[in-house]
Every structure is written in structure tokens, then in C-alpha cells.
Amino acid sequence: MARYDRAITVFSPDGHLFQVEYALEAVRKGNAAVGVRGTDTIVLGVEKKSTVKLQDSRSVRKIVSLDDHIALACAGLKADARVLINRARIECQSHRLTVEDPVTVEYITRYIAGLQQKYTQSGGVRPFGLSTLIVGFDPYTGVPSLYQTDPSGTFSAWKANATGRNSNSMREFLEKNYKETSGQETIKLAIRALLEVVESGGKNIEVAVMTKEGLKQLEEAEIDAVVAEIEAEKAAAEAAKKGPAKET
Amino acid sequence: MECVFGMVGKGFALVVADTSAVNSILVHKSNEDKIMVLDSHKLMGASGEAGDRAQFTEYVQKNVSLYQFRNNIPLTTKAAANFMRGELATALRKNPYMVNIVLAGYDKETGPSLYFIDYIATLHKVDKAAFGYGSYFSLAMMDRHYHPDMTVDEAIKLAEQCIEEIRSRLVVAPQNFVIKIVDKDGAREHSWRRTTKD
Numbered sequence: 001m002a003r004y005d006r007a008i009t010v011f012s013p014d015g016h017l018f019q020v021e022y023a024l025e026a027v028r029k030g031n032a033a034v035g036v037r038g039t040d041t042i043v044l045g046v047e048k049k050s051t052v053k054l055q056d057s058r059s060v061r062k063i064v065s066l067d068d069h070i071a072l073a074c075a076g077l078k079a080d081a082r083v084l085i086n087r088a089r090i091e092c093q094s095h096r097l098t099v100e101d102p103v104t105v106e107y108i109t110r111y112i113a114g115l116q117q118k119y120t121q122s123g124g125v126r127p128f129g130l131s132t133l134i135v136g137f138d139p140y141t142g143v144p145s146l147y148q149t150d151p152s153g154t155f156s157a158w159k160a161n162a163t164g165r166n167s168n169s170m171r172e173f174l175e176k177n178y179k180e181t182s183g184q185e186t187i188k189l190a191i192r193a194l195l196e197v198v199e200s201g202g203k204n205i206e207v208a209v210m211t212k213e214g215l216k217q218l219e220e221a222e223i224d225a226v227v228a229e230i231e232a233e234k235a236a237a238e239a240a241k242k243g244p245a246k247e248t
Numbered sequence: 249m250e251c252v253f254g255m256v257g258k259g260f261a262l263v264v265a266d267t268s269a270v271n272s273i274l275v276h277k278s279n280e281d282k283i284m285v286l287d288s289h290k291l292m293g294a295s296g297e298a299g300d301r302a303q304f305t306e307y308v309q310k311n312v313s314l315y316q317f318r319n320n321i322p323l324t325t326k327a328a329a330n331f332m333r334g335e336l337a338t339a340l341r342k343n344p345y346m347v348n349i350v351l352a353g354y355d356k357e358t359g360p361s362l363y364f365i366d367y368i369a370t371l372h373k374v375d376k377a378a379f380g381y382g383s384y385f386s387l388a389m390m391d392r393h394y395h396p397d398m399t400v401d402e403a404i405k406l407a408e409q410c411i412e413e414i415r416s417r418l419v420v421a422p423q424n425f426v427i428k429i430v431d432k433d434g435a436r437e438h439s440w441r442r443t444t445k446d
Contacts, residue, residue, distance in 0.1 A: 065317055089317045093310040 009120045009127060019127055020120055023076075023151035026129035027163060030075035031062070034162040034170055034193045035133040036178075037146040038186030042135040042210045044073040045194045047165070050204050063208040063217065067092040069136050070108055071208060071215045075164030076130030076151075084128055088112050105136040109147040109155050117153025127151045131163040135210050142212060160189070166197035184226075187218075191226050200227060249420045250295035251382025252282065253410060254350040254362050255390060256375045258397040260431035261352035261360040262438075263293040264407050266382070266422030275423075278444055283428045287312055287322055290353040291428050291435045295379050296367060297346035304345045308332055325353025329363040329371060337369035344368070348379040354430045385417055386410035400429070404438070411441050 009019040032047040046062040063073045066088050074081045091111050095103045103111075112132060120127045131150040138145065148163065149155040160178050162170035170193045181189055187209060194205050202224035208217045249270060254263040269280040283293040284305045292308070294301045311331065316322050323331070329351050339345055344367065351363040364370070364377040376390045389410045398406070407427055415421045427438040 061320075067317070086318065089314060092317075093314045096313075097306055097310045 007121075007123050008125065017120060017152070020152045023127040023129045024131075027076040027131045027151065028165065028167070030077070030130065030164045032162065032164040032166055032170065032194065032197050033062075033073045033075045033133055034160075034174075034190055035073065035135055035146045035148075035158070036160040036174070036181075036186055036190040036193070037135070037144050037158070039180060039182040040144070040211065041183055041186045042137075042144045042146055043186050043190035043207065044071060044133060044135055044210070045190045045205055045207045046073050046075075047194065047198045048204050048206050050199075050201075061217075062206050063215075065215050066108060066134075067102060067136075068214055069102060069139055069210075070105060070134065071136065071210050072132055072134050073208075074130045074132040075167075077128070078130075080128040081130050081132075084112060084115065084130070084132070087115060102139040104138050104140075105134060105145040105147060106157075108136075109134045109149060113149040113153050113155040115153075116149060116151055120151070120153060133161065133163060137210070137212055144210075160193075162193060169197055170194070188226055188230060191223070192230055195227065195230065200231070202227060249381060249418070249422060250282070251378075251380045251386065251414055251418075251422060251425075252293040252295040252348070252350050253378035253383065253386040253390070253407075254293060254352050254376065255394060255398075255403060255406070256352075256360050256362045256396075257403040258399060259354075259360060260400060260403075260429055261291070261354065261362050262403050262407060262427065262429050263291045263350055263352045264411070264425055264427050265293045265295065267424045267426050267440075268422040269298060278423045281426060283426060284309060285428075285435045286328065286351075286353075287316065288434050289322070289355070289430055290325060290328060290351065291430050293350040293352075293428075295348050300345045300347050304335075304347045305349075308335070324355050324358070325351065325361045325363070326355075326358075326373075328353065329365060329373075332365055333369050333371040336365065336367065340369055350377050350379065352430050352435075354432060354435075356432070360431065381418055382410075382414045382422075385413040389413050408441065415443070 009017050034045045036043045044063050065071050092103050116128050119125050134147045146158050148161050160174040173193050173196045198204050202220040207223055252265040263283050265282040267280050268278050269276040286292050286309050294305050346367050348367050349365040354360050362374055364372040364374050376394055378386045393406050411425050423444045425441040429438040
């Protein structure tokens with residue numbers, strides 16, 4: 001048999017794991033994804049490519065439920081995502097079976113990140129080519145959380161974050177405009193961040209809102225309504241900027 | 249001495265189980281819930297070896313949940329029943345689960361249904377089912393008084409008659425019973441029939 005114990009991810013002379021860095025490149029080429037944490041809501045938004053006219057868009061759900069109180073969005077290799085999501089869903093149920101309690105957001109993030117790390121230190125396998133944004137409410141304290149994992153297997157909690165294409169611009173926007181929000185305001189902030197890098201319109205973005213009651217995928221019409229609100233606010237801000245200047 | 253029975257009515261299915269947890273001559277508790285709510289529209293009344301009962305029913309429930317997350321659609325009652333039978337059959341010749349199950353469910357397309365699942369992986373779709381020593385009495389009662397398309401009140405009355413028969417004729421009759429119902433609005437606890445407070 002061929003030597004499957006030969007590692008693919010090995011150190012370079014200057015201490016880099018090139019396979020992991022190449023995986024991060026794959027993530028950078030993936031669809032834009034953003035997550036924003038509010039006080040009572042957490043919003044996930046993902047870019048949707050609208051060029052595939054014949055495709056049934058309902059079969060390509062980019063924001064998925066891992067459990068009743070946990071949702072995940074990702075950027076990168078979607079096939080790898082399927083494998084990771086399946087393992088995470090099994091772990092959520094397995095945890096409920098063994099300890100009779102639902103997972104915390106941190107637990108399942110740690111599990112997914114652990115899985116991603118394992119594949120950087122095993123023989124014959126390559127790292128997963130995706131970064132995930134994991135959101136949920138802690139089942140005991142009711143505190144909302146947003147976590148991010150990446151192909152190296154690191155994870156951390158965030159108030160708001162973006163991954164995938166043009167994530168730097170989105171993150172910059174969020175750093176400038178983030179404030180504690182709730183409900184509709186959180187949804188608006190997430191969509192505003194996405195609109196920085198995505199063509200405007202409800203059919204180009206997929207948005208899901210996680211509240212204590214569960215995950216709700218927004219309909220195209222609802223997204224369009226928020227987008228229209230945002231555009232109106234932008235136009236008003238532009239007009240206000242021009243207005244006083246004219247008077248002087 | 250564990251009694252579980254169930255029946256199908258008009259647009260609903262009923263499962264009744266005793267609530268005693270017994271070890272030889274000692275009654276540990278008389279409020280043990282043996283009817284598990286499998287998902288929003290399924291009830292699973294289980295009797296048999298206490299450890300196996302808890303392990304198997306919880307294992308089935310988590311697998312049913314997993315199916316729902318993976319496929320974005322709940323299992324039908326028939327599919328859940330067949331899954332359970334498959335698990336029992338696989339374990340049968342190695343490490344059998346000593347659990348008898350009455351599965352009641354409501355599906356939007358096919359309405360209410362009831363399944364009889366034995367510990368040796370017998371599977372039957374039925375209108376009325378019963379397990380345990382109490383089955384001698386409850387099946388006889390149901391054979392006499394059951395008719396298709398009963399209303400909830402008629403079915404509850406029949407269940408009460410079965411419980412009364414078990415109480416008066418079974419030498420070590422369980423003290424309390426719980427009745428659970430599943431219909432288009434979901435699976436839920438209906439009521440208890442108590443003789444002791446625990």
C-alpha cells in the first residue's frame with residue numbers, strides 16, 4: 001500500500017505551514033460572510049452569486065443550523081464545509097445524549113476548531129479549506145456569542161467579524177461603525193457591512209437571524225426592505241452633507 | 249408489571265403507560281415518565297428493562313433529531329418505526345435491547361398512526377396495541393369497545409376503562425398512569441390517573 005502516513009502539512013524552513021496558508025488563500029477566494037452580535041440578536045449574512053440562473057437556489061443553503069440554538073456560516077470550499085457541518089451536527093446530538101444538555105457555542109466551536117487542527121497534523125490528509133462563523137445563545141445563561149474558526153484550527157470570540165472575499169474591507173467597516181445594537185438595528189448593521197462588498201439587492205445576499213427563539217432565514221422581500229432602508233439613509237446622509245455646504 | 253397501551257382515534261393517537269419504577273419488591277418512584285416525546289409529532293411509550301428503555305429511547309430520539317438537522321425535514325412516523333426496528337434487529341443477535349415500544353405519530357399527509365415494536369424487532373402497524381401483563385386486560389377491553397374514528401373523549405373513556413380493569417384485576421397493579429396524545433397540533437401530555445401522590 002502507498003505510504004499514507006506521510007504528512008502533507010509540514011513545516012517550511014522559516015516556520016510556516018504552507019498548506020494551512022494556502023487553505024487560507026482558498027478562504028480568501030470564497031464567498032463573503034459576515035456575523036454581527038447584538039444584545040438579543042445575532043445576524044449572519046452571506047454573499048450569494050446571482051449568475052447561476054438555472055440553479056435552484058433553495059438547494060444551496062449557505063447558513064445552516066447545527067442545533068436548535070446554534071447556526072453556522074462559512075467561506076471557502078463548500079464540499080469541505082459539508083463534512084465539517086455533518087460532524088458538528090453529530091457532536092451536538094452526541095453531547096445531548098451523553099450529558100443530557102445542549103452544547104454551548106464555545107464547546108461546539110472548540111470541537112470544530114479541534115477537527116480543523118487535527119487535519120493539519122495527520123498523515124495523508126490536507127487541511128479543511130474553510131473558515132466558519134458560529135453563532136448561538138448559551139442555553140444556560142442566554143448570552144449571545146459569535147465565534148470564528150479558520151483552517152489552522154484557531155478560534156476566538158468576536159463582537160462582529162467577516163471572512164471570505166473582501167473580508168478586510170468589511171472588517172474595517174465594522175470596526176468603524178460597530179456599536180451595541182439589538183433587533184432590527186443588528187440586522188441593518190450586518191447588511192450594511194455586506195453591501196460594502198456585494199452588489200446591492202436581496203437576491204445577492206442570504207441573511208439569517210438567531211434569537212433566543214431560534215434561527216430565522218430572512219426572505220428576499222424582507223432583505224430588500226432593509227436594503228431599501230439603508231439606501232434611503234445613505235441618500236439622506238449624502239443630501240445632508242451637500243445641503244449645509246451650499247448655504248455657505 | 250409494566251403496562252403500556254395505545255390506540256388510534258379520529259385525527260389523533262393515544263398512548264397510556266404506567267409510571268412505576270420497580271426493582272424486585274421495591275417501588276423506586278411512581279412518577280417515572282415512560283412515554284418519550286420523540287419530536288414535535290411523535291410519542292414513544294416504552295416498557296421493559298429500565299436501563300435499556302432509557303438508553304434505547306434516548307438514542308432513537310437523538311438520531312431522529314440528527315436526521316431533521318441533516319435533511320431539513322422531519323422523519324415520518326413509518327420511517328422512525330422502521331429505524332427503531334432496524335436498530336433492535338441489529339442488536340438482537342449480539343446484545344439485545346429488552347424494550348417493547350408503542351410508537352404513535354401524526355403525519356400531515358397520512359394522519360395518525362400507531363406501531364407495535366417488540367423487543368425481538370417485530371414491527372406491526374396497528375389501530376390498538378398493548379404490552380405487559382396489563383395487555384391481557386387492556387387488549388380485551390379495547391377489542392370489546394374500540395371502533396375506528398373515536399373522538400378524544402371516547403378514547404379517553406376507553407383508556408380509563410382499561411386502567412380500571414388493570415387496577416382491579418392485576419395482582420401487582422401499578423399505582424399511577426400517564427396519558428399522552430398526539431394530533432395535528434403536536435405531541436403532548438394529556439393527563440394522569442393517580443392513586444398515590446409521588
